[in-house]
Every structure is written in C-alpha cells, then in structure tokens.
Amino acid sequence: MMLIKIVEHIDLNEAYAHLHTPEAGAVNLFVGTVRNHSKGKEVMHLDFEAYETMALQQMQHVADAAQQKFPLCKLVMIHAVGAKEPGEPVVVVGVSSAHRDASFEACRFLIDELKKTVPIWKKEFYEDNSVWVNAHP
Amino acid sequence: MEILLFGITREIVGKQKLPVPADQNITTVKALKTWLGQQYPAMQSLSSLLVAVDSEYAQDDDVLNGENEIALIPPVSGG
Incomplete structure (x- = not known):
C-alpha cells in the first residue's frame, strides 16, 4: 500500500511499479532533482543528510495524513541521501487514485509537507564555499 | 544524557553526539536550548532550532x- 524509504539512489521504475494497480485511473509522480544553480551561484554538487529513524517516522505521518485527506489507492515517498550531482533525482513522491484530481492534489500535499517536517538537510557546494540550505535567516 | 546532532548543529559542535553534563540539571527542552545557546552561541543565529524526543518534535516544556x-x-x- 505505502512504500516509504530512504536510499542512496532513487529508482524511478520501482516507484512507478509500486503505484501500478488496475483500480487506478491516475498515477502521478513528482520527482525533485538537483538544480545546477542557487541564488545566482553555480552548484557543483549537493550532500543530503537524514536523521533516518525520525525521517521515516515523519514521512509516515505525512503519508497517513494524505491517505486521510484524499481517496488514494497506493502511495510512495522516497528520499535520497549522500552526494548528488546536478540533474540527479533526490526525492520522489507519488500516488495512484481512481481519478486525476486527487492524484495531483495528493502529490502537492506530500512534497509540501515533506519539506516542512521531515528531518533531512541539504548542503550546497559551490566553487568557493558551501552552505547548509535554510540554516540562517 | 546525550544529544544527537545533525546538519549544521553537528558542524557547530564538531561531533555527532553531545553529552550533557549531569550537574547542569537539565530536565526540559527549554532548559536544553538555553544551555546550548550559552555553550554554542552560533546556535542562536539559526533560523530555528527544534528538539526531537524519540523521533517526534517536542515542545519547550516537555520533560527530558x-x-x-x-x-x-x-x-x-x-x-
């Protein structure tokens, strides 16, 4: 029903395969990737760190809330950790549902809530320095 | 008591786990934050600093x- 995990490398086919079900008329996947620039600077690579036990628990809370809110068949949330290059997928959230409206809304809800509450941290490395994203006002 | 550190807090302290001396008598989330701010002033400049207890976000008056x-x-x- 739900596939929730933290991995080194995201397998998009696995996410899609999990969502597949004959009851669904819609499968929706959002893939977040590494952007090659941030605040006008070129990003060389990113490093993601997770507090894994808590991150999985908080992802479960978000998934449970989505399940309550929308009529879903299946759901997936996968986040990557470790060093990532521009273009690489770092997060995938997805659902299948009978109709498309719920699938779009649920994906939006999953990624927005994940970004607010799941304890995962991103460090951006530029040519001359590096910063923990969002750490300072 | 030992505190797990991640991201920028791990870099500020310079280790992954921070032991809290028993003689500090820290028993609440709020007291822990106050002590941390005194020990590591760099923590005070963060946008926010939350405490988790057993993988759930804790409130200031929660007991540790x-x-x-x-x-x-x-x-x-x-x-």
Whole structure:
C-alpha cells in the first residue's frame, strides 16, 4: 500500500511499479532533482543528510495524513541521501487514485509537507564555499 | 544524557553526539536550548532550532530524561 524509504539512489521504475494497480485511473509522480544553480551561484554538487529513524517516522505521518485527506489507492515517498550531482533525482513522491484530481492534489500535499517536517538537510557546494540550505535567516 | 546532532548543529559542535553534563540539571527542552545557546552561541543565529524526543518534535516544556533518544533539529531542507 505505502512504500516509504530512504536510499542512496532513487529508482524511478520501482516507484512507478509500486503505484501500478488496475483500480487506478491516475498515477502521478513528482520527482525533485538537483538544480545546477542557487541564488545566482553555480552548484557543483549537493550532500543530503537524514536523521533516518525520525525521517521515516515523519514521512509516515505525512503519508497517513494524505491517505486521510484524499481517496488514494497506493502511495510512495522516497528520499535520497549522500552526494548528488546536478540533474540527479533526490526525492520522489507519488500516488495512484481512481481519478486525476486527487492524484495531483495528493502529490502537492506530500512534497509540501515533506519539506516542512521531515528531518533531512541539504548542503550546497559551490566553487568557493558551501552552505547548509535554510540554516540562517 | 546525550544529544544527537545533525546538519549544521553537528558542524557547530564538531561531533555527532553531545553529552550533557549531569550537574547542569537539565530536565526540559527549554532548559536544553538555553544551555546550548550559552555553550554554542552560533546556535542562536539559526533560523530555528527544534528538539526531537524519540523521533517526534517536542515542545519547550516537555520533560527530558536519559531514557529517550534526544536530537537537535536545525532548519530542515529536504525535498
């Protein structure tokens, strides 16, 4: 029903395969990737760190809330950790549902809530320095 | 009591786990934050600093004891 995990490398086919079900008329996947620039600077690579036990628990809370809110068949949330290059997928959230409206809304809800509450941290490395994203006002 | 550190808090302290001396008599989330701010002024300049107890976000007046897993949660930036 739900596939929730933290991995080194995201397998998009696995996410899609999990969502597949004959009851669904819609499968929706959002893939977040590494952007090659941030605040006008070129990003060389990113490093993601997770507090894994808590991150999985908080992802479960978000998934449970989505399940309550929308009529879903299946759901997936996968986040990557470790060093990532521009273009690489770092997060995938997805659902299948009978109709498309719920699938779009649920994906939006999953990624927005994940970004607010799941304890995962991103460090951006530029040519001359590096910063923990969002750490300072 | 030992505090798990992640992201920028791990870099500020310079280690992954921070032991809290028993003689500090820290028993609440609020007291822990106050002590951390005194020990590591760089923590005060963060956008936010939350505490998690057993993988759930804790409130300032929640009680801490050595049996729980306690962690500092600096501003998250996943996704």
